[in-house]
Amino acid sequence: MTLTTSLDRSSRINNSDRLLQAARNEPVDRPPVWIMRQAGRYLKAYRELRQKYPSFQERSETPDLAVEISLQPFHAFKPDGVILFSDILTPLPGIGIPFEIIESQGPILRQPIRSQTQVDALIPLEPETTLPFIRQILSTLRQEVKGQATVLGFVGAPWTLATYAVEGKNSVDYSLIKCMAFREPALLHRLLNKLAEAIATYAKYQIDCGAQVIQIFDSWAGRLTPQDYETFVLPYQQQVVQQVKATYPNVPLALCVHDSASILHLMSQTGVDIIHVDWTIDMAHARKQLGEIVVQGNLDPCVLLGTQAFIEQRTLDVIGKAGTKGHIMNLGQGILHTTPEENVAFFFETVKKAV
Template sequence: MAGSAQLPLLLRVAQGEDAERPPVWMMRQAGRYMKVYRELREKYPSFRERSENPDLAIEISLQPWRAFRPDGVIMFSDILTPLPGMGIPFDIVESKGPVIDPPIRTQAQIDQVHSLDPEAALPFVKTTLQTLRQEVGNEAAVLGFVGSPWTLAAYAIEGKTSKNYANIKQMAFSEPAMLHQFLSKIADGIATYVRFQIDCGAQIVQLFDSWAGNLSPQDYDTFALPYQQQIIRQVKETHPDTPLILYISGSAGILERMGQSGVDIVSVDWTVDMADARRRLGSEMKVQGNIDPGALFGSKEFIRDRILDTVRKTGGKGHILNLGHGILPGTPEENAAYFFETAKQVNQLLAIPA
């Protein structure tokens, strides 16, 4: 690719190039483990204010960039952020998480869900992404992210976080046509939102179908995969060169199915050995992950060994180094720093030829 050396390392690898080392960033990179974030949260206790006020969202997104210089800077936001623009209001209650009240349980409510106009509903996203691109230049790739339809529908139908997803599963198994209509509406809205993020400056977009790992494989094929594909198909029609990543928590049983979604990169959680993931997904699929976030509570030697083991198992190609889930609150900042430092030296440590 002409001039591709000028592109950020993460973007080059995501687009399929071989590179000098695996790029590295972390899910939940900005957040509670950082002292500067906790101080800002005390001043601005509302999560929605922090994520929807562009000045705050930009500052929070850049906190880990200033501290660790990761290869990717991800917009500080939430997967539920576009829902009010589709007629589904929500709140985020500290220590309880997102609340959607009333939850979406009836045909009449689903009929009221409308298409998303991101320019009108989400102007702060545009400001945030444009500014992040200016701030990091070509030193890092700017990532956007969205929720996938099953997970967003689960929040909307349960009304809050859930351990057993009883309400959405009841709808799935007793009134499937109603749920399919809802999922399709969400998929169209999220496809519009992904395109908007790319137009505003996102160079890579990650889809989080966080709760789809709670589905059986056959139900994943019915209620999750087709709507991931609906989004990806629409995005690729207009933005074929923007790499898309799919992440699902607890995905060991559906890993191959994730590869059928149409994404460019599958983000692997830590319940799957990376060498197994590579075999199961095939040599053409790029992978991300998959270090247990709890490893960052270990010694530096332990952290280094886990990084080297993961990279060794990927062969050092087509791999974005990341955690298998978000970095945990309470993680020592010096351990996060060491994770990034070691990741950037990984080829010297392994003596993998570039």
């Protein structure tokens, strides 16, 4: 793995094409790169805006603010992907599950779903009515990036949304939803099915609004045994993918699960185009497990707290192990809020110069 400063090579492919081509397992001149949570607290510009607008939901649901935040890392680092600034819980009120986000606590659902009556009362999602700001945000992002980056949308997956809906907040042991899974599995399956329907609708809506790639976050599915993943996660991930692909067969879908080293073989059965790989598994080993499927990741976010020499070494190591085709460079999980901006800039430049 070497570095080059050649501008000729990087100019052959339009930036907005590079990520899409890699997502479709087509040849690219270099790995496309973006980072999860790239719009957020590590950026001075975001912290300043957050002081002026302290409500997360206001920031993410006011089109002008959400567009500005989404574009902050694009203006700073010119990544190959610009992702919608939002939250995985955003569509829940539209099906009858209200929530609020408290800065010091995270999401709070004051009426957690615990009964058949509550599940039966959930309604189909109508995003044009309940989420009209999403259309304005995504369509504006497409206009603002002017073809210099791929615009990504994202959704939460059924299991993770169900976790929040049942637990009512962030959880450490997920005991409430696991109790439902093991005591009242039919109730949980009913909830997961309704969430899958809503998520598929929401993903298709984002594509209709301008998203070119959809990332599916099933953040807490990795806290299950492989057996329970097969029972309560995989069928509903497949349901979402199948419904989205039935309408938009050529739009790449990516799947990200925390702590996924032991379930990569199950993730590959979902039908997604891209598997996000975290840093708990060597990229070369993940490649062997996943075969021809496109991979994304998998740099440990803490690497960006190191020296530039260390960042370069580890970044090029991931790229070398991933190979020259079907790899989107990213962190293994979201960027840490303590990460120096200059290290983020150096990371992006390292990837852009990689051969």
